[in-house]
Every structure is written in structure tokens, then in C-alpha cells.
Amino acid sequence: MEDSSQIRGQLMISRPALAVEVANALRELILEGELASGEKIREKELTERFGVSRTPLREAMKMLSSEGLIELIPNRGAIISQTSDEDLIEAFPVLAALEGLAGAQAAKRATDDELAEIARMTQDLHEAFEKGDRPQYFAINQMIHNAILSACRNPILQRSHAAVAGQVHRARYQANHVSTRWQQAVIEHKQISDALNDRRADLANSLLNQHMMAKLSSVLRARTEAGSNN
Amino acid sequence: MEDSSQIRGQLMISRPALAVEVANALRELILEGELASGEKIREKELTERFGVSRTPLREAMKMLSSEGLIELIPNRGAIISQTSDEDLIEAFPVLAALEGLAGAQAAKRATDDELAEIARMTQDLHEAFEKGDRPQYFAINQMIHNAILSACRNPILQRSHAAVAGQVHRARYQANHVSTRWQQAVIEHKQISDALNDRRADLANSLLNQHMMAKLSSVLRARTEAGSNN
DNA sequence: AAAATTAATTATGAATTCAGAATTCATGTC
DNA sequence: GACATGAATTCTGAATTCATAATTAATTTT
Numbered sequence: 001m002e003d004s005s006q007i008r009g010q011l012m013i014s015r016p017a018l019a020v021e022v023a024n025a026l027r028e029l030i031l032e033g034e035l036a037s038g039e040k041i042r043e044k045e046l047t048e049r050f051g052v053s054r055t056p057l058r059e060a061m062k063m064l065s066s067e068g069l070i071e072l073i074p075n076r077g078a079i080i081s082q083t084s085d086e087d088l089i090e091a092f093p094v095l096a097a098l099e100g101l102a103g104a105q106a107a108k109r110a111t112d113d114e115l116a117e118i119a120r121m122t123q124d125l126h127e128a129f130e131k132g133d134r135p136q137y138f139a140i141n142q143m144i145h146n147a148i149l150s151a152c153r154n155p156i157l158q159r160s161h162a163a164v165a166g167q168v169h170r171a172r173y174q175a176n177h178v179s180t181r182w183q184q185a186v187i188e189h190k191q192i193s194d195a196l197n198d199r200r201a202d203l204a205n206s207l208l209n210q211h212m213m214a215k216l217s218s219v220l221r222a223r224t225e226a227g228s229n230n
Numbered sequence: 231m232e233d234s235s236q237i238r239g240q241l242m243i244s245r246p247a248l249a250v251e252v253a254n255a256l257r258e259l260i261l262e263g264e265l266a267s268g269e270k271i272r273e274k275e276l277t278e279r280f281g282v283s284r285t286p287l288r289e290a291m292k293m294l295s296s297e298g299l300i301e302l303i304p305n306r307g308a309i310i311s312q313t314s315d316e317d318l319i320e321a322f323p324v325l326a327a328l329e330g331l332a333g334a335q336a337a338k339r340a341t342d343d344e345l346a347e348i349a350r351m352t353q354d355l356h357e358a359f360e361k362g363d364r365p366q367y368f369a370i371n372q373m374i375h376n377a378i379l380s381a382c383r384n385p386i387l388q389r390s391h392a393a394v395a396g397q398v399h400r401a402r403y404q405a406n407h408v409s410t411r412w413q414q415a416v417i418e419h420k421q422i423s424d425a426l427n428d429r430r431a432d433l434a435n436s437l438l439n440q441h442m443m444a445k446l447s448s449v450l451r452a453r454t455e456a457g458s459n460n
Numbered sequence: 461a462a463a464a465t466t467a468a469t470t471a472t473g474a475a476t477t478c479a480g481a482a483t484t485c486a487t488g489t490c
Numbered sequence: 491g492a493c494a495t496g497a498a499t500t501c502t503g504a505a506t507t508c509a510t511a512a513t514t515a516a517t518t519t520t
Contacts, residue, residue: 017304018504019292043472053505055285058473062249062289066296068389074247075472075511090386093331098390101327154320156397159298160328160390167386248474273502283475288503305481305502 019059022050026060030069030080031169037082041070068167083171085220091168092219096212098161099145102152103204107196110151115197118147122193129186137182138173144189148196148208172215175222184214249289252280256290260299260310261399267312271300298397313401315450321398322449326442328391329375332382333434337426340381345427348377352423359416367412368403374419378426378438402445405452414444 026046029035047057061078064070070078083091106114121144128137149158188211195204256276259265277287291308294300300308313321336344351374358367379388418441425434 017302017502020302044470054472055504055506059289059292059504062293063296066293068386072247072250077472087386090384093335094328094384094387094390097327097331098324101323105323154324156298156317156320156394157324160324160394163393164386164390247472274500284502285474285476289474307502 019056022056023060023063039080041078092216096209100205100209102149103208104201105152106148107199107201107204109153114151119193122189129182175219181218249286252286253290253293269310271308322446326439330435330439332379333438334431335382336378337429337431337434339383344381349423352419359412405449411448
């Protein structure tokens, strides 16, 4: 009945709403750490930066608040959500459960090419580790996790994961720059890649789950070392 | 340093932003099924209904789109997200993983009172089943799952769960009105309650996981029976 | 001089206005 | 009579404006 309109909607060039673009740009600023945690958002400043009026910016802020990236304070604007140690302790088990499920589904659904790509990246991770190239290590690590999420072909899972991951992204980034347990993490990644290649869903699930929980310990340790714990 | 202002912020009466209130009201309308899936949202209609201007309504719509409850179509407004069978097949494993984790954490963290309350509700569920009281059964079922989520004391988990649950809420409601596997579900609920009382986190995890996956089968069957499958 | 009260400024909340796109309806053509 | 073209209407997108709350600055009082 309304089918044609939907198909047209797909085919037609359609500029996304300005608010959505602003939301993406603002999300990027927050995730990249350009806007620090706890920082107050100045509408005027951002409207000038993005060259838009307050209306789309405020709509974008509402979207990010729904994602948990910022907190709206009535009549007092918004602040960038700050992640406490307690928040990380709550968030990582959720991330672990979601990535575990992603691994299980990826083990069943991923194409051979996707698995080969993950295996290749796992090898790259190993090399970055041996070279001691931290930024590269961090980047590849991200890519592997993204590849698994992508390979599970579950949009709802991807969305849920992104929502939680966004809240802890900065903390993870911080941790990889201060302290790591590279040796162990590289081994775990190899096991995960192997489990996926063997299509062992349950194993991939538990390995990813454990991997994420181990990462929590690492992140918490890094934060206490860095002293930036709150 | 800024502590006092935060404390003041907590203590002070602060009316939530109108957009947030509108979002809550609109969310309710959608979850209660008053606005059907696929239905087009008419801004004018809703502004008149809520007695607000378009600005807060549009901000609320942006929030709900971030939650996945509605879909924004550039220059063409928004529609209530419709949940296909495929969506349910993707969403339920996520729900299962999240509720499994909730059960595991609840087994560790819940107070004895909370567990007793869950046990009591599980008994009520049994009675509603024997009486054949469907609405009551559905309501208690909801309450039990909410109680477990609440007992796990993990705000991030609760938030993630709510986001996914919202998308399948209508489908589950529909299913409970058409077809059920009450007998089995009641048994499963008893097992879950017992596992929680015994503080067996892993068992509660897997039981809740399986329970949710069984529910998926039931919901899918109900939808094909009802013919409202798309 | 310190604290408190009040005035001024600034920022946010929400309605309105203006601009542009999509839909609908009417007219004309084949 | 069906389809296409074009005008009118309606709806959405975004900027502006108005109102109100919060913050800062200034003045007064102790």
C-alpha cells in the first residue's frame, strides 16, 4: 500500500535533517574527547562553531541525552556525562554480555571473508603489540571489535552496543594510553579469532565476555594509576 | 568545588523540560498501542493534544527516534517504528542476554526482601495461570521481569534493557493476548525465582536467557496465528 | 571588609515566524 | 477516461523572537 513511498524513500536523495547532522558532529566531539567530561555545554559557542541556529542544536542535544552522552539539567543547559568508576563497573558487564552475543551470532553468520579479515586484523594487532605501537594497537583493537559487531548482522544489537560503548569510550581510550595488559589481550584476541573461524558460537561468546571483563580490570587500574578517578 | 550546586540541583524543585514530559507522554501513547505501528505522526494533531507548541514536540520526537521508537523521515515527518518478525528475531537474543545478566547480578545483589517479593509474584503468576486470567497474568509477568531488572541495581543495564524492550513491547503484548505457553512459562518462572533465592547467578542467567528465547518462539507463533505478521 | 540583597546581564525554554519541500487538487492534454 | 502538468495548500525545517530562569555584578548594610 505505502510500499512505493518507502522504496522511493530509499532511492531518493534525501539530505538528513540538520539536527541529525549536528548530533553526529557533536557526538564525534564528545567521543574524541574534545569536549571534556563534566564540561558545560554552551549553546552559543556550539551554534557558532557549527554555523546553525539554536533550534537544530537543541534538538541534537536532546538526541544525545537520550543516548546518555550528555545530561540535561532543566534551565541550566547540559553537561557532558562523566563516567565514574562505578559507572564502568556497571557498564562493562553489559558490554561483555552484548559483545559475547555478538561473537556468538558472528560465529554463525559471518562470511568466510569477514572471518579472514578479523584473523588478519588479529595478526596486525599482534604486530602492533610487538612494535609497541600503542595508537596503532588501540585503533586495530577498535576495528576488530567493530568487525565482530558488524559480522553479527544484528542492527538492534549493534545499536544497543553503540549506546553503551559510547558512554565508556573515553575511559577505554584513556586506559590504553596509560596502562595495558597487551600480552594477555593479544592472546585472548587470537583465541577469539580462532573460535570464530571454528564457528564455535558458545566459545566465542564466553571468550569475548571474559575479554571484556578483563578489560574492565585494566581500565580501572589505569584510572587509579592516572589518578583521574572519580 | 561544584558540589554545592549539584546538591542544590538535587534538592531544588526542578520542573523537567517540557520536551522531556512530552517525550514521556508520547512514549506512553506508543507503548500502549494508541498510536499504531507504521502510523504517520501529525505534528499539528499532537501539539493540540498535548497543548504545547511544535518546538518541544519536535524535540521529544528526536528523543524517541534516538530510542528507536519512531523513525524520522527527512521532510516527511516521522512514523511509529514497526516491528517485523525479523526485528523480533534480532531483538530477543539481545533481550535474553540483558535479562540473563540482570538475573545474574540480581542473584548477587538483591535483598532478601526483593527476592521474597519476586517469589510472591511468581506464586501470583501461578494463580493467575490457574484462573486463566490473561490480563492479570500478563501484568504480573511484566512486574516480575521489572523486579529482576530493578534488583540487579545496574542503571546502565536497566537503560539498555528498556531501550530494546520498548521496541518489542507491543509485539509481546499482542502475543500474550493470542497464544501462550503458560504452563511452561510458569514452570520456568518458578525455576528462575528459586535460582535467585539460592543466589545461583549462573543458573539464573541461563534460565532467564532460555526463558526469553522461548518467549520469542511463542511471540512469533502468535503473530503468524494472528496473521498480523510482516 | 564581608555578607547579603538587589539590579543587570546572560543563558535557556518555548512560541512564533519565515522558508522550503511535499502533497493534494484542479486543469489541460492525449 | 487516464495521465501529465501546474497551482494551491499543507506540512516540515530552521531561524528568530519573546519570556523566564539563572548567573554575575554592583550596591548596600552590618
